[in-house]
Amino acid sequence: MTLESVQTPSQSVVVGVTVAVVSSFINGSTFVLQKKGILRARKRGDSYLTDCVWWSGTFAMIVGQIGNFLAYNAAPAVVVTPLGALGVLFGAVLASHVLQEHLNILGKLGCMLCCVGSVVLIIHAPKSENVTTRAELEERLGDPVLQAYIAVVTLLLVVLIVWVAPAHGSSNIMVYISICSLLGSFTVPSSKGLGMAAQDVFSGGPSSDGALSLSLGLLGTLTVSILIQFTFINKALERFSSNMFEAIYYVTFTSTVILASAILFREWTAVGVADCLGMLCGLSTVSAGVFLLRFSQESTITWKEAEAKPKED
Numbered sequence: 001m002t003l004e005s006v007q008t009p010s011q012s013v014v015v016g017v018t019v020a021v022v023s024s025f026i027n028g029s030t031f032v033l034q035k036k037g038i039l040r041a042r043k044r045g046d047s048y049l050t051d052c053v054w055w056s057g058t059f060a061m062i063v064g065q066i067g068n069f070l071a072y073n074a075a076p077a078v079v080v081t082p083l084g085a086l087g088v089l090f091g092a093v094l095a096s097h098v099l100q101e102h103l104n105i106l107g108k109l110g111c112m113l114c115c116v117g118s119v120v121l122i123i124h125a126p127k128s129e130n131v132t133t134r135a136e137l138e139e140r141l142g143d144p145v146l147q148a149y150i151a152v153v154t155l156l157l158v159v160l161i162v163w164v165a166p167a168h169g170s171s172n173i174m175v176y177i178s179i180c181s182l183l184g185s186f187t188v189p190s191s192k193g194l195g196m197a198a199q200d201v202f203s204g205g206p207s208s209d210g211a212l213s214l215s216l217g218l219l220g221t222l223t224v225s226i227l228i229q230f231t232f233i234n235k236a237l238e239r240f241s242s243n244m245f246e247a248i249y250y251v252t253f254t255s256t257v258i259l260a261s262a263i264l265f266r267e268w269t270a271v272g273v274a275d276c277l278g279m280l281c282g283l284s285t286v287s288a289g290v291f292l293l294r295f296s297q298e299s300t301i302t303w304k305e306a307e308a309k310p311k312e313d
Contacts, residue, residue: 004009013074015074016071016072016074016075019071019074020067020075021083021086023064023065023068024083024084024086025062025090026064026067026087027060027064027065027068028086028088028090028094029091030060030247031091031233031237032057032095032099033057034057034058034237035141035242036054036056036099037051037052037053037056037057038234038237038238048234055195066224068080068188069195071194073191073192073195085114085115085117085289086251087246088116088290089111089115091246092110092247093108095243099242106295109292110288110289110291110295112289113286113288113289114286114289117163117282117288120278120279120285123278124274124279124282134197134199136197137196137197137214140264146264149185149263155185156182157179160178160179165179165232165235169232169235173239174248176233176236177233177249177252178237178252179228179229179251180229180232180234180236181256182254182256183228184229184253184256184257185228185256185259186225187229188261189264190219190225191219197215198219247290251287251290254283
């Protein structure tokens, strides 16, 4: 093994992490801007589709997703996905200025824990992948365990979208979050797989026809998944706080993506016990930070309601 072959994957990971960090800050602004646009449109009595602020948030989401696509094809998904905690931090700060959703001491502590947890995850995450070519990807797609996982996720999505969301979506934030997070099992692997298959498509070799079919299938899956996610994200923002939605969505999305990546790309097979424990501690730290963010907002709302009651009396 040459020095160049060792350095190339490391350089790829650095590029992926850099792109992921920038995308995280961009993605952190999307929910806030879209929520602001929804509130502005509601105040005027118009559709949020006519509001320029909502469209700016939508454009930021598109740019952020393009960045995520590039990052997922340059670094392992278990490295890129946890960096979304930085977006939670930036979104919370932006929401305090744009939406007047101010953070108390618990919220600030939660943001700090999100950042610390992300650093721990990056340090202990795997630096290489066992599925790097289209042939290996096609072999993994035929794995019965993966097919069973896809079937279970698809069944859950059908139940949530067709029956649960119409009945309970407007009153329970976890319904919309569950739908968007489960779709992450398709969006992230499809992004990485599309990057692998596209290399063979443009190479013009004898296997380019098979690569084209795989690319179109992955692109279709990615497009449908993103459109459904986009629909239910806006449904959630119409009814719930952007801070609360983004924080809980981050934890559930990260968990489903890590699980899907572990099954499809075998990103965990080269990780030792110490690194597994380190990543578990990092994920626990991030989860604790997100919990504090949510709890801080709920306690603030409760306190405001308690202050309003004596004034009414």
